[in-house]
Amino acid sequence: MAIPIRSCIACRKRESWTKVLRVVVRTGEVIPDPLRREIGRGAWLHQGCLDLAKSRGAFVRAFRSSTPLKTDALDEYVRLLLAKEQSDNPSDS
Ligand SMILES: [Zn+2]
Numbered sequence: 001m002a003i004p005i006r007s008c009i010a011c012r013k014r015e016s017w018t019k020v021l022r023v024v025v026r027t028g029e030v031i032p033d034p035l036r037r038e039i040g041r042g043a044w045l046h047q048g049c050l051d052l053a054k055s056r057g058a059f060v061r062a063f064r065s066s067t068p069l070k071t072d073a074l075d076e077y078v079r080l081l082l083a084k085e086q087s088d089n090p091s092d093s
Pocket of ligand 1: 008009010011012013045046049
């Protein structure tokens with residue numbers, strides 16, 4: 001069975017879409033779309049690549065935005081995700 005492949009916008013690695021997070025833009029803000037159901041242009045990234053994506057301006061480029069995009073909601077989402085992962089695997093650092 002073919003698994004859809006997506007490229008992370010930050011590190012450019014090609015990845016099964018189950019391993020990368022889909023994000024979309026709503027009113028100038030990048031928001032997570034974990035269910036992959038939002039309409040419109042989406043971008044994909046590893047949750048661990050969020051900082052890299054921001055430092056590279058990858059969101060602005062991926063969404064062809066002429067203005068900077070806020071990432072507050074996405075920052076919070078990824079922060080919780082990473083915190084949860086750590087509590088699930090306390091020995092895996
Ligand atoms: Zn990546």
